[in-house]
Amino acid sequence: MTCTRAARRKRPPSTHTVVNPNPILEGQNLGLLLGRRWLWRNLSFSLFPGEIVGIRGRSGSGKSMFLRSIVGLTPLTEGTVRYQNRPCPDWHAPHLRAQVMLLPQKASLTHGTVQDNLDLARRFQVHHDRGTDALTAIQMLEDFNLPEAFLQRNAETLSGGEGQIVALMRALQLHPQILLLDEPTSSMDPHSADTAERRLRKWLDEHPDRAILWISHDPDRLERVSSRQWPFEDSTE
Amino acid sequence: MNDPYLPISIGQVALSALLLLSHVGLSYQLRLGLGRTLIVASVRMVVQLFLVAFVLEWIFTQRHPAIILAMALWMAGIAGITSVQRQAHRFPGIYWESLVSVLGSSFVITGISLAYIVRPAPFYDPQYMIPMLGMVLGNSLNGISIGLDRFLSDLRTRKDWIETILALGATRWEAAHEIIRNAIRTGLIPTINSMVVMGVVSLPGMMTGQILAGARPADAVRYQIVIVFMITAAAALGTFGSIMLAYRRLFSPDHRLKSELILVKGTTPAQDTKP
Numbered sequence: 403m404t405c406t407r408a409a410r411r412k413r414p415p416s417t418h419t420v421v422n423p424n425p426i427l428e429g430q431n432l433g434l435l436l437g438r439r440w441l442w443r444n445l446s447f448s449l450f451p452g453e454i455v456g457i458r459g460r461s462g463s464g465k466s467m468f469l470r471s472i473v474g475l476t477p478l479t480e481g482t483v484r485y486q487n488r489p490c491p492d493w494h495a496p497h498l499r500a501q502v503m504l505l506p507q508k509a510s511l512t513h514g515t516v517q518d519n520l521d522l523a524r525r526f527q528v529h530h531d532r533g534t535d536a537l538t539a540i541q542m543l544e545d546f547n548l549p550e551a552f553l554q555r556n557a558e559t560l561s562g563g564e565g566q567i568v569a570l571m572r573a574l575q576l577h578p579q580i581l582l583l584d585e586p587t588s589s590m591d592p593h594s595a596d597t598a599e600r601r602l603r604k605w606l607d608e609h610p611d612r613a614i615l616w617i618s619h620d621p622d623r624l625e626r627v628s629s630r631q632w633p634f635e636d637s638t639e
Numbered sequence: 640m641n642d643p644y645l646p647i648s649i650g651q652v653a654l655s656a657l658l659l660l661s662h663v664g665l666s667y668q669l670r671l672g673l674g675r676t677l678i679v680a681s682v683r684m685v686v687q688l689f690l691v692a693f694v695l696e697w698i699f700t701q702r703h704p705a706i707i708l709a710m711a712l713w714m715a716g717i718a719g720i721t722s723v724q725r726q727a728h729r730f731p732g733i734y735w736e737s738l739v740s741v742l743g744s745s746f747v748i749t750g751i752s753l754a755y756i757v758r759p760a761p762f763y764d765p766q767y768m769i770p771m772l773g774m775v776l777g778n779s780l781n782g783i784s785i786g787l788d789r790f791l792s793d794l795r796t797r798k799d800w801i802e803t804i805l806a807l808g809a810t811r812w813e814a815a816h817e818i819i820r821n822a823i824r825t826g827l828i829p830t831i832n833s834m835v836v837m838g839v840v841s842l843p844g845m846m847t848g849q850i851l852a853g854a855r856p857a858d859a860v861r862y863q864i865v866i867v868f869m870i871t872a873a874a875a876l877g878t879f880g881s882i883m884l885a886y887r888r889l890f891s892p893d894h895r896l897k898s899e900l901i902l903v904k905g906t907t908p909a910q911d912t913k914p
Binding site for chain 2: 473474475476477491495496497499500503504505506508509510512522523525526527528529569572573576
């Protein structure tokens with residue numbers, strides 16, 4: 403499958419796109435071998451600043467593995483992904499992941515409160531220079547119509563959808579450049595999912611260099627949010 | 640008194656075996672199914688101990704360091720293999736790394752203790768070295784076995800969490816730190832627990848043995864204290880070493896958890912295991 407070949411333009415990318423015509427993330431002839439089976443092969447793609455690219459395809463077609471391979475959580479068998487025109491393996495992985503941030507489908511939270519979860523990543527060396535960002539947190543709570551007391555909720559008692567909101571807030575406040583979203587709203591109620599969608603659109607429009615790869619099984623949502631869509635299919639090899 | 644202790648004849652040993660008969664009878668009466676196990680375990684214990692006495696008698700007459708070293712290596716090898724056999728999880732290289740940890744920790748600690756603390760002449764005098772190494776190995780093996788098991792099972796059950804924080808920009812050390820800390824703590828709990836209650840709840844076997852053999856309790860206690868520090872140090876060193884070696888093998892330098900390498904004992908890797 404070649405994403406660029408299969409891509410179809412749905413809506414014009416954000417007005418910011420013209421600022422930088424070069425892709426910020428691209429891959430050439432990527433392949434991932436699982437045992438003796440190619441999950442996908444000869445996959446090429448480009449992601450431009452200011453755009454949301456939707457990824458769709460049946461379960462097991464390797465969409466999640468594709469996002470994981472971009473940030474090196476799963477090593478590619480063939481090909482290289484380039485971020486800012488530099489091969490991803492040449493980046494120090496934590497720095498790359500601080501800029502190209504993956505949100506796995508299953509929101510994994512630590513024990514403690516929601517606030518503890520939001521503060522967690524600031525302890526990592528790569529985020530040391532970031533101060534506490536209470537304003538962003540409060541603002542995001544307002545965006546999601548959540549009370550401030552939500553920050554003191556026990557993370558272990560959150561529903562799946564609430565967990566996804568916390569995971570999204572946790573990622574957004576770290577100000578990455580690219581978000582790799584693996585079904586980020588799959589456990590949310592329709593209203594929260596719409597709110598998340600608006601929040602992500604707002605995040606994208608805040609800075610001209612940002613971009614999103616968004617996996618979803620919801621065709622209406624992908625149709626609405628993305629400027630392009632890539633259909634993912636199993637490799638026949 | 641000619642002998643510092645009362646020797647026990649073979650007949651007296653046989654008499655002590657009768658103490659178990661009541662349990663065997665109870666087991667048959669209540670159909671616990673333990674009678675056969677008890678008998679087999681008892682026979683094994685008696686045969687193993689007589690054999691070991693035979694070997695020790697021979698070893699203690701040896702003065703050549705190579706023979707004593709060979710015996711020590713053989714003991715460490717058995718301990719290394721045993722520490723892995725109790726694991727519920729495996730990864731490539733686990734035998735080698737456990738062996739290195741058991742051997743390294745017990746040899747370093749026993750060596751330092753003999754050379755600088757107990758100071759027999761020569762320092763490898765088998766009468767001191769072999770029993771002390773045996774005790775150190777047993778505890779080091781327990782620490783490694785329990786600690787590594789906790790480490791590997793946590794890596795499996797908390798894989799999603801580890802990868803979530805790696806994706807947020809954590810280094811491999813930041814992602815593994817809590818799991819490493821818990822595993823080392825778990826590995827050392829039995830040793831620390833036994834240290835806490837020593838002399839209050841339990842009388843250590845070695846100390847009891849020395850007292851029965853005629854040593855003054857004050858002397859026996861000193862030996863016991865040295866031994867306890869030795870076994871705690873060796874268990875800590877061995878547990879730490881084995882977990883750090885496993886950490887370096889299971890987290891790649893490019894900050895990735897190689898979860899595909901961790902297998903549940905008795906299973907084979909699937910052809911499409913996700914890396």
